Amino acid sequence: MIKGIYETHVQVSNLENAIQFYTEVLGLKLAYRDETRPIAFLWVGEGKEFMLGLWEQKENLQTRHFAFSCSKDDILNYSVEFLEKKNLKPYNFLKNGSAEPMVFAWMPALAVYFNDPDGNQLEFISVLDGEGRPELGVLSYEEWIQQTGQ
Template identity: 35%
Template sequence: MIQGIFETHINVSDYKKSAEFYEQLLHIIPLHHDPFRKSKFYWVGKPGESMLGIRENYPSSLIQRQHFAFRIALEDMPQARSYLEGLGIATTNFFGESAEQLSVFPFMPAVSIYFQDPDGHSVELLAMLEDQPRADLEIMSWEEWETLHGRSKTQH
């Protein structure tokens, strides 16, 4: 039975530049470098559980924007924005607006923050919330979600 997504590979225009970008993210562990194929592979989080591969101009030089999300712990979400911005990486919410108000996807429910890699791939940091899913609700800010559940309006 399927238990989750094990690996994601993306086509990049310059694998060395992309490697520098991904290697500065926390818990991205270099696994294998193949200079002949201009590719690098990484464990994401715990080795053996999830892998990211980057490969230059494969199968062509056409770079099509991709999207993927890294799962993080909920308690790490408030610091994620400042960490990324400290690296010079611009962040947004789901709507492409300032990441000062992070978005919650009630149907899951999960909170997330978005950023782009050097090729414009959409990368997301996502944390699951312990609340019950609410498919009847639209995407909202984390502050609105917390208020809905009777929790403090702590700035997220």
């Protein structure tokens, strides 16, 4: 019955700034802004595939994590440059100072991380073909190719 996750929500400290970040920087489309309360909804993807809700929270902001689905090629060839051009700091799961996308071998999936202005941890992720190899842990894409031949 369940086909996926349609919508998720995050808290933001300033709704106007968050709308600007997610629409102008990341390219999401504003779907609806509720004028009776501090909330906005954004479309993610083509059409009305997915939705992101932004809830303004002035006190006790609780940051969250979520991932945007991307193609492997976009992550490998474009994601880091895209983020840096937008003055965002990409980083990998290991937070070892490198912006190089990493593979979670258990899935397997390729990912790179960045934060929104409120510190919500965002991710570009692409599930890779083939079977997971949990014993390999988290490694670079080049190491993944060397280890698996995929």
